[in-house]
Amino acid sequence: MSRHPEVKWAQRADKVFITVQLSDSKDANVNLEPEGVFSFSGTAGTGNTHYELKLNLYDKVIVEESKINVGVRSIFCILEKAEKVWWKKLLRGDGKAPHYVKVDWDKWVDEDEDKGAGDLDLGGMDFSNFGGMGGMGDMMGGMGGMGGMDEFEDSDDEGQEATKPADKAEGDAKLDEHGAGTSEKKEAEAST
Structure with a gap:
């Protein structure tokens, strides 16, 4: 059958x-x-x-x-x-x-x-x-x-919050030559 x-x-x-x-x-x-x-x-x-x-x-x-x-x-x-x-x-x-x-x-x-x-x-x-x-x-x-x-496959980015430069203080919103703001660089260095 x-x-x-x-x-x-x-x-x-x-x-x-x-x-x-x-x-x-x-x-x-x-x-x-x-x-x-x-x-x-x-x-x-x-x-x-x-x-x-x-x-x-x-x-x-x-x-x-x-x-x-x-x-x-x-x-x-x-x-x-x-x-x-x-x-x-x-x-x-x-x-x-x-x-x-x-x-x-x-x-x-x-x-x-x-x-x-x-x-x-x-x-x-x-x-x-x-x-x-x-x-x-x-x-x-x-x-x-x-x-x-x-x-x-699972992403390595899970659980990380995205931030916008406009949401930060004026001094933190400056971008370096790679396009990352100073606060993003500090967060990235701290997470590694």
Whole structure:
């Protein structure tokens, strides 16, 4: 018996982002058809549980310009819409979306705030094209994991207050040749 993995989605006027949440997936197979059919199958877990899903997307997509990244924790896809318009929902039909399909609020942008995918931080993911592959089964083997996670490390600046020269006495607001005020230099020297 197969199970459905959790799927998160978001969109822009020209793209749909689909993330299949499945850690340590094996034998991942993703297929995208121009009519807007997205299918996934693969195994995961210690018992090699089989997962699969088939989504009839709201509208058509351009397979050749769509991209995929198979990572350690998920399979992330950027699907290029055939028409650059906002979809009312992810899936075709009048029914409610299945319980395993959820909105990806981390990637979601409202229609009036859409500036394209340029504002989405993809964290250095290694993408390959769907196009020209005749399905994704052949290309799943050697995909790289998700990179660029350095930006999420804790900052050394936590707990330090920022001060403005305008908030200080007139004599303290003088800047040296490096742009630091005398009081900032004293604070910096004291903290080291």
